Amino acid sequence: MNKERAIIAIPMGDPAGIGPEITAKSLVNEEIYNMCKPVVVGDANVFAKAIEIVDANLTLNIIEKPEDGLFEHGKVDIIDLKNIDMEELQYGEVQAQCGQAAFEYIKTSVELAKDGDVKALATTPINKESLKAAGVPYIGHTEMLEDLTNTKDPLTMFQVNGMRIFFLTRHLSLKDAIGQMTKERVHDYLNRCDKALQRLGVESRKFAVAGLNPHSGEGGLFGMEEVEEIGPGIEAAVKGGIDAVGPVPADSVFFQALNGKYDAVLSLYHDQGHIAAKMTDFHRTISITNSLPFLRTSVDHGTAFDIAGKNIASSVSMEECIKLAAEYAPKFTSDTME
Template sequence: MTTERAIIAIPMGDPAGIGPEITAKSLTKKEIYDMCKPVVIGDSRVFAKAIDIVEADLKINVISKPEEGKYEYGTVDLIDLDNINIEELEYGVVQAQCGKAAFEYIKTSVDLAKAGEVKALATTPINKESLKAAGVPYIGHTEMLEDLTNTKDPLTMFEVRGMRIFFLTRHLSLKDAIAQMTKERVHDYLIRCDKALQRLGIENRKIAVAGLNPHSGERGLFGREEVDEIGPGIEAGKADGIDAYGPVPADSVFFQALNGKYDAVLSLYHDQGHIAAKMTDFHRTISITNGLPFLRTSVDHGTAFDIAGKNIAASTSMEECIKLAAQYAPRFTAETME
């Protein structure tokens, strides 16, 4: 029995960055079309220029809604917002028109997902400075998605080579992040992580919590956080039926997860998990935002203004991003959303 290919929205990203290029390169791969129905949300002239830059044999089919797409290999179905002055577009330069356009691509994609017209979003890089120049009141995708979907505190998960990493805290100073490492927060996140894994179809879910201090504090010798907050949070999770372990020293827990000992790791702060994922495979580290009313995957790199428009950027991460969206999208049904 053949599974119906899910429609995946791809907002084009900042037009001055590598988003259009890596999207065009990705859509030259037949396996993408074998797995899903990709629809680009962007500007047709910007995307046509990207196709020329990467020397791709692609045709653009401008549509007004996803159901009109052909979804045939060699043809890119694109919803054209026509919101860039192409004569003023400069690659690698912060521009207000690009920040505004990037936000509009995302908002349109979210609206389509909320309406059930696309099954998932596979997002490309946006630039914080461009957003600021445009007066867009968000610093990144997660904050946009949180507001546009009325979702409280979305859960970020990385996946790379089968290793999954959740994040207890995100964009905070290390000092402020440590203040967030409370028993209650660890407990709550373990419950949410378990539910997210279940939603992705993971059975017998073993979740390890990374330690904060060297050797997880050596029972208070190198810090009390594990003893006073993190450990008790894990025990509370266990009491609720979560198969939780730790705190496991951070210098070994990611290696163990990569080799199958755990199904996921709860990283305590931004760089702890990011370094582990990107050292494993920088180009194949994909971000999944859990807790939204739809599936969202994303590349985990920036707009790369220094190489934009030069046909240098690798599309590996974008290809993996679309494939992962296609892989998990069928699991995101009305029942799993509850």
């Protein structure tokens, strides 16, 4: 057993979604306990129901703080916020109480991480409509974490089967995203990505930047973005000591990274990197939010209201999410970022 097992907080997610189910299924896997010390942050009654739904051989150990956990396979340590009325809970439906509860699980987990009581967060799905119904002023995890930790522009990284992907832009239209592909931003992001991998304890850090246009523009035949902005941004980063190449045509760069040629790829826009990751292995694509004071991993799927409460949802992604947090947590540092 790993003597350096880190304590990982698992906020339970929207109680009406699949979060409690996939967490329960994940904690049936003894390997999780060999790798880390998981603590669920949620509602004990909801989680007990999830255990019943998935027919898991688990019992609950209600605790006040992480250090009180038993961390034994078969016994789920849970911090019970007691914030769900079970008589009102309806699986697969948008409910204000569930949006509020999901936010409270995350807020409590963040506080535990900021206080040093847990080393990382492995987050489960939340629902934007439920958050809105509760009057929670965020549309998702990233925005919550940004505000709760006073972090500007958190950096998202995907990891799947050893391939790491960063994103120059995220939730923008393609037209607006192209406008953000400046040499200054490319330069800045390569520096940030390098520091992010340092924080995760990654020693080899060779980056490839994906191209925007077909064949990376063919020297300007199919677009000038690579010539005027992306290429010069890479060159500036290299002059500053970053090991980076590109722009590499997007139709080959992810395959090359998957096969070990690069340690990470900087994707220029949302779908470019998302498609590459999810086509590689949808269920094992895990998101890591960098630039926070603590490590955070997350499944990259939603609450799946259509199958919630039916013992249909796969726990593969959640298991990978917890394992990745456990893998990086002992090496994670928060003092190398500017």
